[in-house]
Amino acid sequence: xxxxxxxxxxxxxxxxxxxxxxxxxxxxxxxxxxxxxxxxxxxxxxxxxxxxxxxxxxxxxxxxxxxxxxxxxxxxxxxxxxxxxxxxxxxxxxxxxxxxxxxxxxxxxxxx
Amino acid sequence: xxxxxxxxxxxxxxxxxxxxxxxxxxxxxxxxxxxxxxxxxxxxxxxxxxxxxxxxxxxxxxxxxxxxxxxxxxxxxxxxxxxxxxxxxxxxxxxxxxxxxxxxxxxxxxxx
Numbered sequence: 001x002x003x004x005x006x007x008x009x010x011x012x013x014x015x016x017x018x019x020x021x022x023x024x025x026x027x028x029x030x031x032x033x034x035x036x037x038x039x040x041x042x043x044x045x046x047x048x049x050x051x052x053x054x055x056x057x058x059x060x061x062x063x064x065x066x067x068x069x070x071x072x073x074x075x076x077x078x079x080x081x082x083x084x085x086x087x088x089x090x091x092x093x094x095x096x097x098x099x100x101x102x103x104x105x106x107x108x109x110x111x112x
Numbered sequence: 113x114x115x116x117x118x119x120x121x122x123x124x125x126x127x128x129x130x131x132x133x134x135x136x137x138x139x140x141x142x143x144x145x146x147x148x149x150x151x152x153x154x155x156x157x158x159x160x161x162x163x164x165x166x167x168x169x170x171x172x173x174x175x176x177x178x179x180x181x182x183x184x185x186x187x188x189x190x191x192x193x194x195x196x197x198x199x200x201x202x203x204x205x206x207x208x209x210x211x212x213x214x215x216x217x218x219x220x221x222x223x224x
Contacts, residue, residue, distance in 0.1 A: 004155075031210065042116065042201065042214035043156075050210065090155055099144045099205055101212065103155035 002026055004104035006091050012110045013081045021076040021107050023091030030096040032074040033058075034066060036087040037106075043090065049074055050096075081111045114139045116204050116215040124221045131189040133218045135202035140183065142204040142213075147176060147187045150217070151198045159187070159200075163207075189220075197222045 007022040023032065030051050035043040035058075045058030047066040055066045063085060065077045074093075078085060088108050092101040115138045125131045137145075143164035148156035162169045162176045162185070169176050175188040189196055201217035 033210075040216060042216050043203075043212075044214075045211070048210050056210070099207065099212075100146060100158055100161055101203075102158060103148075105155045106153075 004091055004093055004102055006089075006104040006107050008107060009105070010108045010110075012112065013078075014112050015082060017081050018077070018079050019081065019109075020078075021089055021091075021109075023074040023076070023093075023104060024072055025074075025091075025093040025102075025104075026072060027093060027095075027102070028071070029093035029102075030071075031094045032068065033092040033101065034064070034074065034076045035090045035092065036060065037090060038087050046076065046089075078109075081109075083111045085109065086111045114204075114213045116202060116213045120218050121216075122219045122221065124223055125192050126223050127192060127194060129192055131187075131192045131196070131220055133187045133189075133200050133220065135185050135187075135215055137183050137185070137202075137204040137213070139204065139206070139213070140180075141206050142183075143207050144205045145176070145178065145185055146203045146205075146212075147174075148201055148203065149196075149198045150201070156201070192220075192222050194222050194224065196220060 033048040034046040049068040052071040091104040146161045147159040150156045160171045178185045199217040201215045203212045205212045
């Protein structure tokens with residue numbers, strides 16, 4: 001049981017490039033989340049999903065898109081990366097019946 | 113808007129002493145709270161949670177206290193060990209919603 005995994009662990013992008021971050025969970029959780037973590041700030045919600053095929057915007061969704069084609073996977077896309085998107089990105093998941101979120105190890109993204 | 117804040121950005125304690133990390137939240141409707149531990153370069157790790165119908169909950173070497181009157185919760189770590197060195201942050205949520213508000217974290221340093 002791997003829990004929540006994220007790919008890649010680290011990536012450097014140039015401004016304007018695109019990439020996709022992958023989150024996978026093997027706990028059969030319904031809810032999945034993408035957060036970003038910046039120095040001096042709490043985790044901020046980018047997008048979330050309450051089930052396969054559903055997505056919704058969080059508090060900082062601009063510049064990101066997501067997809068949840070399979071229950072176990074939640075993808076975060078950056079279509080045209082900007083330096084302001086330099087951050088550490090965390091994926092989390094939880095069941096519908098309990099609010100405890102479980103986090104992945106994170107993806108460090110540097111946009112030059 | 114809603115906020116969750118910690119009182120101290122850094123806390124230094126001697127090995128073997130007890131540690132107390134405090135957190136304040138602003139939304140009186142919050143009824144579920146989580147404490148996370150985050151080691152350097154890793155994702156947040158669940159420590160303990162508490163619902164608003166409780167004032168206290170104990171785990172292994174950890175205790176969470178909730179004071180709904182002043183919207184404050186604390187995490188107590190007994191007999192602090194070097195392995196407890198990390199950033200600790202709390203999160204508040206309203207049951208039935210997707211949203212969690214995260215604090216910025218207190219860095220706990222354990223002195224030998």
